[in-house]
Amino acid sequence: xxxxxxxxxxxxxxxxxxxxxxxxxxxxxxxxxxxxxxxxxxxxxxxxxxxxxxxxxxxxxxxxxxxxxxxxxxxxxxxxxxxxxxxxxxxxxxxxxxxxxxxxxxxxxxxxxxxxxxxxxxxxxxxxxxxxxxxxxxxxxxxxxxxxxxxxxxxxxxxxxxxxxxxxxxxxxxxxxxxxxxxxxxxxxxxxxxxxxxxxxxxxxxxxxxxxxxxxxxxxxxxxxxxxxxxxxxxxxxxxxxxxxxxxxxxxxxxxxxxxxxxxxxxxxxxxxxxxxxxxxxxxxxxxxxxxxxxxxxxxxxxxxxxxxxxxxxxxxxxxxxxxxxxxxxxxxxxxxxxxxxxxxxxxxxxxxxxxxxxxxxxxxxxxxxxxxxxxxxxxxxxxxxxxxxxxxxxxxxxxxxxxxxxxxxxxxxxxxxxxxxxxxxxxxxxxxxxxxxxxxxxxxxxxxxxx
Amino acid sequence: xxxxxxxxxxxxxxxxxxxxxxxxxxxxxxxxxxxxxxxxxxxxxxxxxxxxxxxxxxxxxxxxxxxxxxxxxxxxxxxxxxxxxxxxxxxxxxxxxxxxxxxxxxxxxxxxxxxxxxxxxxxxxxxxxxxxxxxxxxxxxxxxxxxxxxxxxxxxxxxxxxxxxxxxxxxxxxxxxxxxxxxxxxxxxxxxxxxxxxxxxxxxxxxxxxxxxxxxxxxxxxxxxxxxxxxxxxxxxxxxxxxxxxxxxxxxxxxxxxxxxxxxxxxxxxxxxxxxxxxxxxxxxxxxxxxxxxxxxxxxxxxxxxxxxxxxxxxxxxxxxxxxxxxxxxxxxxxxxxxxxxxxxxxxxxxxxxxxxxxxxxxxxxxxxxxxxxxxxxxxxxxxxxxxxxxxxxxxxxxxxxxxxxxxxxxxxxxxxxxxxxxxxxxxxxxxxxxxxxxxxxxxxxxxxxxx
Numbered sequence: 042x043x044x045x046x047x048x049x050x051x052x053x054x055x056x057x058x059x060x061x062x063x064x065x066x067x068x069x070x071x072x073x074x075x076x077x078x079x080x081x082x083x084x085x086x087x088x089x090x091x092x093x094x095x096x097x098x099x100x101x102x103x104x105x106x107x108x109x110x111x112x113x114x115x116x117x118x119x120x121x122x123x124x125x126x127x128x129x130x131x132x133x134x135x136x137x138x139x140x141x142x143x144x145x146x147x148x149x150x151x152x153x154x155x156x157x158x159x160x161x162x163x164x165x166x167x168x169x170x171x172x173x174x175x176x177x178x179x180x181x182x183x184x185x186x187x188x189x190x191x192x193x194x195x196x197x198x199x200x201x202x203x204x205x206x207x208x209x210x211x212x213x214x215x216x217x218x219x220x221x222x223x224x225x226x227x228x229x230x231x232x233x234x235x236x237x238x239x240x241x242x243x244x245x246x247x248x249x250x251x252x253x254x255x256x257x258x259x260x261x262x263x264x265x266x267x268x269x270x271x272x273x274x275x276x277x278x279x280x281x282x283x284x285x286x287x288x289x290x291x292x293x294x295x296x297x298x299x300x301x302x303x304x305x306x307x308x309x310x311x312x313x314x315x316x317x318x319x320x321x322x323x324x325x326x327x328x329x330x331x332x333x334x335x336x337x338x339x340x341x342x343x344x345x346x347x348x349x350x351x352x353x354x355x356x357x358x359x360x361x362x363x364x365x366x367x368x369x370x371x372x373x374x375x376x377x378x379x380x381x382x383x384x385x386x387x388x389x390x391x392x393x394x395x396x397x398x399x400x401x402x403x404x405x406x407x408x409x410x411x412x413x414x415x416x417x418x419x420x421x422x423x424x425x426x427x428x429x430x431x432x433x434x435x436x437x438x439x440x441x442x443x444x445x446x447x448x449x450x451x452x453x454x455x456x457x458x459x460x461x462x463x464x465x466x467x468x469x470x471x472x473x474x475x476x477x478x479x480x481x482x483x484x485x486x487x488x489x490x491x492x493x
Numbered sequence: 494x495x496x497x498x499x500x501x502x503x504x505x506x507x508x509x510x511x512x513x514x515x516x517x518x519x520x521x522x523x524x525x526x527x528x529x530x531x532x533x534x535x536x537x538x539x540x541x542x543x544x545x546x547x548x549x550x551x552x553x554x555x556x557x558x559x560x561x562x563x564x565x566x567x568x569x570x571x572x573x574x575x576x577x578x579x580x581x582x583x584x585x586x587x588x589x590x591x592x593x594x595x596x597x598x599x600x601x602x603x604x605x606x607x608x609x610x611x612x613x614x615x616x617x618x619x620x621x622x623x624x625x626x627x628x629x630x631x632x633x634x635x636x637x638x639x640x641x642x643x644x645x646x647x648x649x650x651x652x653x654x655x656x657x658x659x660x661x662x663x664x665x666x667x668x669x670x671x672x673x674x675x676x677x678x679x680x681x682x683x684x685x686x687x688x689x690x691x692x693x694x695x696x697x698x699x700x701x702x703x704x705x706x707x708x709x710x711x712x713x714x715x716x717x718x719x720x721x722x723x724x725x726x727x728x729x730x731x732x733x734x735x736x737x738x739x740x741x742x743x744x745x746x747x748x749x750x751x752x753x754x755x756x757x758x759x760x761x762x763x764x765x766x767x768x769x770x771x772x773x774x775x776x777x778x779x780x781x782x783x784x785x786x787x788x789x790x791x792x793x794x795x796x797x798x799x800x801x802x803x804x805x806x807x808x809x810x811x812x813x814x815x816x817x818x819x820x821x822x823x824x825x826x827x828x829x830x831x832x833x834x835x836x837x838x839x840x841x842x843x844x845x846x847x848x849x850x851x852x853x854x855x856x857x858x859x860x861x862x863x864x865x866x867x868x869x870x871x872x873x874x875x876x877x878x879x880x881x882x883x884x885x886x887x888x889x890x891x892x893x894x895x896x897x898x899x900x901x902x903x904x905x906x907x908x909x910x911x912x913x914x915x916x917x918x919x920x921x922x923x924x925x926x927x928x929x930x931x932x933x934x935x936x937x938x939x940x941x942x943x944x945x
Contacts, residue, residue, distance in 0.1 A: 445824065
């Protein structure tokens, strides 16, 4: 079991991700992984709860104490993962009714929850207002009117942060979220001119802004620039619209290295860059909550996708290991949605292999009937055997919940969280009955088949 | 309601897919779509059962009578969809335990079922043999030994078709499945040399071959070439290995036009190309079952993904409709996995609009917090209103089951099948309880949050 504190990532794979920020050590060694596989079956997601908590505490300790970290449940909606992060000081950023229910059922103070999303349903807005969330992040003036109406019906006032689509984008993120035409938020120019409109609502009161400039950022300087831009924009909006700044949500976008040649964010450099900005803003606005959203950074390195090898084969000179896991549980590792196939870090976990043991390129395929179902292409691994356990590392974010779990009707995997040496089953594996039980049959539809 | 028989697709969208093969007519007109949305909610998948049956009967009537069409449930695992296709003469090709259970629970003759997949589990192999499936399509010699062992344990013999990875590929498919190093099947050279190995198994008996050369093929000539190649290969394998040809599975890959500039397969041309080959083979091997697999072709044009418009907005000069459906239900339309964003056919369904009504480019976004969640980019649509119903056509294949339905915890949509004017709810929508109930909580994991 890993002790407390982050660990340097050992480059056992030869894939060049040795400089990665921090990552959980081998949870339990080969026998531990075998034990997990025997108890819970494969494929299996395994989260290192100690690492999750330690990593968040490390982040919070490095950044300005006025900055609150809101965990984006979209990155990993498992309640146990959330509870561990909450125990280490995370607040919650949710984007659907089920995510909201997760954090409320866990006993979260609604004053530590914000709700985001460009297409909120009436039911979602109603639930936010009823729960008394700290803020609804509002993405259009039409939505502002809906929040106002819901709050009026319920006889309450609801704090709203306006999501601003900034007039310019900041370079350096993997997926730009602002500075161009977008379904998110309200264009900066429209926000700056919205004073009368905003003040016309009596039950939804605007008291801050949210801006999300991009995601998967690995360069601390980009985050510094983004933060400076958002803090400045917040002041301009407050002045132009005539609203208080109860909170500024600076977005986030803290990235994680997955691939050869990528390097994790330098936390010291990040702190050095953003803390003076936060300190200056905090001095001028001492009552303003400073919110940073984070999902991937808090969870990705803490998760391992554990797969069993079912078949070994050679095809036209290439060696294949066909595993029991693939696209349906880990679309990001398979790389669907990426322009080029790059390998997540993959390791043999169930056997200790001498460091100088020969390695060869293996393609690790999943069980689906599509050539796209390739977890790793020509990855360097020791000689494999049927029954070996392979781990896809850095898999704690955008794993099964962001994958087509019903594809070929295999269903959602089991999820296990290990904390202080104990493994907890935190989500059970889908059964065939689970997969089929929501379908309904109708006698009218099952006619006699045509003759052959 | 559409009558019987296929319909020419009307190009109301101006997107250039007017020449598409056939497609369901507007199921019920604007009031019908509104009625479906009111009864079942949106987002909603709607399948035209009459079209599904008619289309399959048309295909079967056009192709050689000896050719049997096996429906690939991976394209749409809904039992009602399968039952309608079965009533029109489809056999079943399945790839997982849940798909196998679907067809067996529906009362399918196991003699009309084949099971495919490169990573079959022991439980899947056991279930196939126990059920007495017509054939297991075997993808490696290691799997052949497992099938043999399972059949020996159960005291039966199990027919096996060897999946062959051909030595060459045939151009013209969107996704090449053979002719290069692959996790599928056994290399042609290894199959041709496998006589002694194959004959060493007494309970798993090889009696045919399967070859799958590619998918999404829109050119009938490519399918003719593939079919000729497979039929020839089957004869060469039977002779070299010394096995009978109880069946030859020629794969399939019949495509469907989705995008501007694509044209549906010409069925007459397909029949003209493959029927003489099938006739010749059938004359020489009158006892051999000829199997064609088809999924997309049988289902895609028969399905519509119905979404409600929640918000309208303009951002930096572009017009956005934010709908309640998106990536989590229809990843193919969103285009994740494609190199360029191309629009599926999208129509306004809930209001009749004069043909000469002005149209403008709209970007139709979904409710997820990612800019990738874009169903259609700059698609020509009439002036939209909140509450309008938009339909993504040709959505009957690789819809919700091939999408990350848990993403942002929104869950699986409802599915409705319309047959002879009656709408049947064939899968109910996921509830929040459905989404959360398989998670488990543990008191040890929910510590007291750190102080702020």
